[in-house]
Amino acid sequence: DAGVTQSPTHLIKTRGQQVTLRCSPISGHKSVSWYQQVLGQGPQFIFQYYEKEERGRGNFPDRFSARQFPNYSSELNVNALLLGDSALYLCASSLALGQGAHSPLHFGNGTRLTVT
Amino acid sequence: SQKIEQNSEALNIQEGKTATLTCNYTNYSPAYLQWYRQDPGRGPVFLLLIRENEKEKRKERLKVTFDTTLKQSLFHITASQPADSATYLCALYSSASKIIFGSGTRLSIRP
Numbered sequence: 001d002a003g004v005t006q007s008p009t010h011l012i013k014t015r016g017q018q019v020t021l022r023c024s025p026i027s028g029h030k031s032v033s034w035y036q037q038v039l040g041q042g043p044q045f046i047f048q049y050y051e052k053e054e055r056g057r058g059n060f061p062d063r064f065s066a067r068q069f070p071n072y073s074s075e076l077n078v079n080a081l082l083l084g085d086s087a088l089y090l091c092a093s094s095l096a097l098g099q100g101a102h103s104p105l106h107f108g109n110g111t112r113l114t115v116t
Numbered sequence: 117s118q119k120i121e122q123n124s125e126a127l128n129i130q131e132g133k134t135a136t137l138t139c140n141y142t143n144y145s146p147a148y149l150q151w152y153r154q155d156p157g158r159g160p161v162f163l164l165l166i167r168e169n170e171k172e173k174r175k176e177r178l179k180v181t182f183d184t185t186l187k188q189s190l191f192h193i194t195a196s197q198p199a200d201s202a203t204y205l206c207a208l209y210s211s212a213s214k215i216i217f218g219s220g221t222r223l224s225i226r227p
Contacts, residue, residue: 033215041219042205042207042217042220043205043217045216056214104165105150108159109158
C-alpha cells in the first residue's frame, strides 16, 4: 500500500509569493493534519481536517489556510510568504480524529520550502 | 506555560548498550504519549503509544515508561545498533486533542 505522498518535494519561492502544497493520505484514512518543522525543532501543528471539515488549528497566522477534498486529499496554502516560512512542511494521515490519540500518525516525507 | 523538553544534547552510545531518552513536560495533563523516529530528510515514523493509565509499554527492543507524577516519559532501546541512529521525538496529546511535539533527541550509536 502507498504511504502518505506529498508534492512537490522541494520548492523555492520569493518573499510575498503564494504557495500550495499537496498531500494524499493513506487509502482509508479520513483525517489529515499539517505540520511545520523548522531545522532542529519538532513538528509544529498547523491544521487538522477530518471528513473535509477543519477540526483543529494551531497558532499560525491567517496567511496559512488549508482544505480537504472529497477524496480526502488536502492542500495547504500559504500567502504573502516570509523568510521565516522556510521549513519542512509535513502532512500526516490517521484513521481517526484526535490527531492520533486513538491511532498513530502516518507522515509523508514533507515538502522542503525555501523562501528567498 | 506549557513545555515539553527532551534531552537537549545529542546522545552518543556504544553499540550493544541501552540508550535512554527522556521526555519531560510541564503544565500538561496528557491522555496519551507517543514516540516517533525521524531520519534526516524524512517524515517521523510512529514507534510506540502509551496511555496515561499505563506504566510501561514494550515492542521488541523498545520500551517506554510514563510517569504522570514525575511528568516524564523514558524511552529505552536495548542492545542498540548503528541502524538505531536517528532523531527521536516524543508527542503529547492533551484532553483538548491537540498534539505537541518535543524538539527531539539525536541519537548516535557508534560501532
